[in-house]
Amino acid sequence: MVETFYITTPIYYVNAKPHLGHAYTTIVGDVARRFKEMQGLDSFFLTGTDEHGDKIIRAARKENVSPRVYVDKISDMFRALWPELNIKYDRFIRTTDAEHIAVVEHVLQKIWDSGDIYFSEYEGMYCFGCERFYTERELVDGKCPDHEMAPETIKESNYFFKMSRYQDWLIDHIHKHPDFIRPERYRNEVLAFLREPLEDLCISRPKSRLKWGITLPFDKDYVTYVWFDALLNYVSALNYPDGELYHKYWSSVQHIVAKDILKPHGIYWPIMLKAAGIPLYKHLNVHGYWNVNHQKMSKTLGNVAEPLDLKNIYGLDVFRFFLMREMAFGLDSNFDEETLIQRNNSDLANDLGNLFKRVITMTHKYFKGVIPNLDTETEEELQQFDSGGLKSDAANAISAFESAMENFAFHKAISSIWELVSSMNKYIDLMAPWELAKKKSNRTQLATVIYDLLEGLRVVSGLLYPFMPESSLEMRKQLGMDAKHEFDTIDKLRTWKYMAPGTEIPKAATLFPRCEIKSFSDEADNAEETGETGVVPPLKPQIAIDEFARADLRVATVLTAEPVPRAKKLLKLEVDIGEKRTVVAGIAGSYTPDEIVGKQVIMVVNLKPVKLMGIMSEGMILAAVDDKKVLVSTIDKPIKSGTIVK
Ligand code: MSP
Numbered sequence: 002m003v004e005t006f007y008i009t010t011p012i013y014y015v016n017a018k019p020h021l022g023h024a025y026t027t028i029v030g031d032v033a034r035r036f037k038e039m040q041g042l043d044s045f046f047l048t049g050t051d052e053h054g055d056k057i058i059r060a061a062r063k064e065n066v067s068p069r070v071y072v073d074k075i076s077d078m079f080r081a082l083w084p085e086l087n088i089k090y091d092r093f094i095r096t097t098d099a100e101h102i103a104v105v106e107h108v109l110q111k112i113w114d115s116g117d118i119y120f121s122e123y124e125g126m127y128c129f130g131c132e133r134f135y136t137e138r139e140l141v142d143g144k145c146p147d148h149e150m151a152p153e154t155i156k157e158s159n160y161f162f163k164m165s166r167y168q169d170w171l172i173d174h175i176h177k178h179p180d181f182i183r184p185e186r187y188r189n190e191v192l193a194f195l196r197e198p199l200e201d202l203c204i205s206r207p208k209s210r211l212k213w214g215i216t217l218p219f220d221k222d223y224v225t226y227v228w229f230d231a232l233l234n235y236v237s238a239l240n241y242p243d244g245e246l247y248h249k250y251w252s253s254v255q256h257i258v259a260k261d262i263l264k265p266h267g268i269y270w271p272i273m274l275k276a277a278g279i280p281l282y283k284h285l286n287v288h289g290y291w292n293v294n295h296q297k298m299s300k301t302l303g304n305v306a307e308p309l310d311l312k313n314i315y316g317l318d319v320f321r322f323f324l325m326r327e328m329a330f331g332l333d334s335n336f337d338e339e340t341l342i343q344r345n346n347s348d349l350a351n352d353l354g355n356l357f358k359r360v361i362t363m364t365h366k367y368f369k370g371v372i373p374n375l376d377t378e379t380e381e382e383l384q385q386f387d388s389g390g391l392k393s394d395a396a397n398a399i400s401a402f403e404s405a406m407e408n409f410a411f412h413k414a415i416s417s418i419w420e421l422v423s424s425m426n427k428y429i430d431l432m433a434p435w436e437l438a439k440k441k442s443n444r445t446q447l448a449t450v451i452y453d454l455l456e457g458l459r460v461v462s463g464l465l466y467p468f469m470p471e472s473s474l475e476m477r478k479q480l481g482m483d484a485k486h487e488f489d490t491i492d493k494l495r496t497w498k499y500m501a502p503g504t505e506i507p508k509a510a511t512l513f514p515r516c517e518i519k520s521f522s523d524e525a526d527n528a529e530e531t532g533e534t535g536v537v538p539p540l541k542p543q544i545a546i547d548e549f550a551r552a553d554l555r556v557a558t559v560l561t562a563e564p565v566p567r568a569k570k571l572l573k574l575e576v577d578i579g580e581k582r583t584v585v586a587g588i589a590g591s592y593t594p595d596e597i598v599g600k601q602v603i604m605v606v607n608l609k610p611v612k613l614m615g616i617m618s619e620g621m622i623l624a625a626v627d628d629k630k631v632l633v634s635t636i637d638k639p640i641k642s643g644t645i646v647k
Contacts, residue, residue, distance in 0.1 A: 006037040006044040007250035011258050012051040012094060012234050015075035016060035019082045021291055021308040021336060022259065022298060025324050029257050029288065029411070031088040032325060035467035036406045039491050045250045047238045048083065049094035050076040053214040054227030055132050065568045065587070068213050070611050072097060082309075084542050087317060087470055094238040096215075096230055104237035105230050106218045108277050109204075113219050117163045117276045120220075123203060126152035132227055134203055160205035160223065167272040168199040174271065180284060182267050183409070184331035187260065187287040191267040202269060204229045232270045236279060255284040257409075263287055286409045289333040308336050315516060318469035319345050325411045325468050342516045349513035352422050353461070359429065360454045361479060361509035367438050372455060372481065373448035374502040391453045392497045394424040395460045399494055402464050411468075418464045425457045455480060455500055463489040472512065481506035554646035556636055557582070557604035557622065562594035568614045570631075572597065578606055578620075579643025585618035588631045601636040603646050 010030045013023050027048055034046045052072040061071035072095075080093050094101060112118050125134040130148035144151050172195050175181050175188060182188040205223040206214060214224030235254065239247035258266050266285050274281050291298065293308055312320035323341045326348065328334035364370060401417035428450075437447040462476030466488040478484050481504040493499060557576040565571035570587045572594060584604065588597065603623045610619045623634040636646075 003041070003043045005250050005253045006034070006042040007239075007254040008033050008037075008044065008046050009235050009238075009254065009256050010048040011256075011262060012049040012096065012231055013079055014056060015050050015052050015072045015079075016056045018075065019079050019309075020298065021293065023079070024082070024086060024309055025291060025328070026257055026259060026288070027083060027088055027090075028086060028321055028324060029286075029330075029409075030090070031086075032321075032411060032467040033255075033257070033406075033409070034089065035470065035488070039463075039466065039488055039494075040403075041490055041492070043249075045092070045239075045246065046090045047092050047094060047235065048079075048088075048090050049092070049234060049238070050079055050096070051227070051231045051234075052076065052095055052097045053224075053230055055129060055211055055213075056227075058211070058213045065571055066613060067611055069097075070613075081541055085317075086312070086321070092238050094234050096234060098237075100240065101234060101237040102215050104241055105215045105225065105233050107242070108233055108236075108273075109225060109229070110218045111278070112162070112273075112276050115276065117166070118160050118204065119163065119201075120158065120160055122156070122158045123161070124154065124156040125203075127155045128152040132206075136200065138197075157207060157210075159203045159207070160217065160220070161201040162204045162229070162273075162276070164202050164269070164272050165199050167275055168195060170275065171195060171268065171271055174281070180408075181281075182263075182285045182287065184287065186331060187263055187267070187285075190263060194264065194268065199268070202226075202229075228265050228269060229273070232265060232273060235282075241279070252280060254282045255286060256282055257286045257288070259288050259290060261290070286330070288328065288330050288409075291328070291334055291336050293336045295335055295337070311338060311341060315341060315345060318472040319349065319513070322349065322415075322468050326415045327412070329412050330409050345513065346515050348419065350515045352419060352426070354511065354513040356422055356425055356429075356461075357458060357476065357479065357512055358509045360425075360451070360458055361506060363434055364451055364455065364506060365508060367434065367447060368451060370506055370508065372500055372502050372504045372506065373452050375448060375452060375498075391425065391428050391457050394421055394428075395457055395497065396495065398424075399460065399464065399491065403491060406467070414464075415468065418461055421457065421461055421464075425454060425461075428457075429454065452498075452500070452502070455506075456497060459489070459500060460494050463494040475512065479507055479510065479512075550647075551607075552605050553607035554623075555579070555604055555606050556601050556640055556642055556644040556646060557584075557606075557620070558601050558642040559597050559599060562592075562597045564589060564594065565614050565616065571614060573616055574622075576602075576604065576620075577642040578604060579641075582606070582619040583617060584620050584622060585613040585616050586622050586624075586633075588622070588624065588633060590629075591631045592633070597633070600633065601639065601642070603634045603636070 008030050010026045013019065030046055030048065034044045037044045050072070057072060058068055061068045064071060076095055083090060109118070123134070126140070127134050128145040128148055128150070130150065131145060135145060135152050140146070140152070172192065175192060179188070182191055204226045205217055205220070206226060208222050208224060211224055214227065215230050217223045217225055235256065236247065236251065239250055241247045241251070256266060271281050291308075319341070323344050326344060327336070327340065364372070398417050398421035401420070402414045405411070405414035405417060432450045434447055434450050437443040437450065458476065459480055459482070462473050462480065465476070466473040470487065474484060474487060480500070482500070555578045557578045559574050559576050560581070561575040562572050565573050565585060568589075570589050571585050572589045572592070574584045574586055574597065576582050576584055605621045605623070608621050610617050625632045625634070
């Protein structure tokens, strides 16, 4: 049976748009998965969104929309981003999916039946930001360390999960499996935490306080704590307990998280699994935090979205490479445009790009662009010339790469590729093909040198595949290789003399152009000067015409407009689309009711109606939206209400 690999990212909260931090973790998942495929494993990659809880309710309220509308919108933003980053996931799970909810209920019931959940009154300090109770010793100067606000004392009857029972068992498990949580610093952090008595976990919220959650199967007046719900996504996505996917992949599961959510994953989750009788995960891989321009990422500093835009300026693969090369997995790292450009220019344009060009140019110059033929030579003769040891350098690079990748030490894996690049550059200097080319009698040796260099390039491009899939394919094409296959397996990379002599290769092209420091920060400054807000968001992936045609767009004439009480941004409109419709539109920041009445606008008329501030909205008016303005689309000249727009 083929070995399997199941890799997960955290499921992201939908209270904010995706940013660099989310992108990094998900790219790590993609890199890990592509690497395992190179090893011939059958892999499954899960990501998704975490949609219940207080945080989400508050974010939806802020936008004056129902939680449902809100979570759909933000979840779609995450889903749309991953293909833009060339991330190949197998499942995108949402905690509002019916199948997920059923699994959460099932597990809660199972743990309740086994007696690990009890009901009790509790008075404690509750941080609404974190949605959890805090103990005295967890607070810093009496405040929640994350939200820097004093928690509120609340008294409630709630359900508790007997985590304390499992404390010794968990300590023992971590000792017996030293790489259960890795890198080591995070394992130590969890062990340090477990040195203090572990408190039971409050796993319910009364519906009087929070309704947006999964109802406890054994008490309809409570919903479950968002973490208890969220963590179970890792099994529900595989259709636990009976699903085929679960049986196939669960035993190989590894999680990726950042240090912010170490505790739920390093403590709650293994205990939940144990209590539910589900085998534990193999590894929890924990990475550090990205800072941007040496500052913590923060929405108020406005440094959250920018990094993602850099992929459009410098290219996706350069962006992916930079993230994976720059962050030592486990430690914090800094993101700034200048360092990205330096990495591009030194590692990619200079070291790798030049090597490629040099070797391919020489192949054209000395062998008319054909991979030299070694068939007529005996092994002994060839070995005599194979003096640069490239073959063993490549084998060493592959081994170092593989072991670093196994340990999620991606920056080390990349370094091992660059060691090979540098050996190849040295090999060229040592063998001086231009000297060999001067004498006919050196022809065989010249052929061996060029052939070995081409083989070296094949290995380099193959090892780069998980990080830079598109560039890796481009390199394969430049080496005249079969572009039908996206990648070479590790086994193929280990097979020296894999390339077929006689194959024609295209003329050298520039793989990685050098970049100058310019771009986003300048554009952002200009935008500020001209009063524009932000850059144009990246384009969405292509869709087919019939997907677009599912939206029924019509001319709507605005008949009446009035403000919506308690909602600063909303106007309630009566429109004519051949029939009368009510629409709640978020345009009050840009139009007074008088300004909008009489306009003919474009409306999507077949959206499911939604209730906004108690008013049923029966469509959506198209508008151009930026941070400050919402400007409706109008029709150039008067036309009959209800006319089709296409
Ligand atoms: N919903 C929970 C996770 C539940 S998993 C069962 C959550 N969501 S989150 O949207 O806040 O995402 C946190 C994760 O996003 C981090 O663990 C990390 O993967 C990623 N990052 C968010 N900010 C980050 C940085 N500044 N740097 C690196 N990654 C970060 O927690």
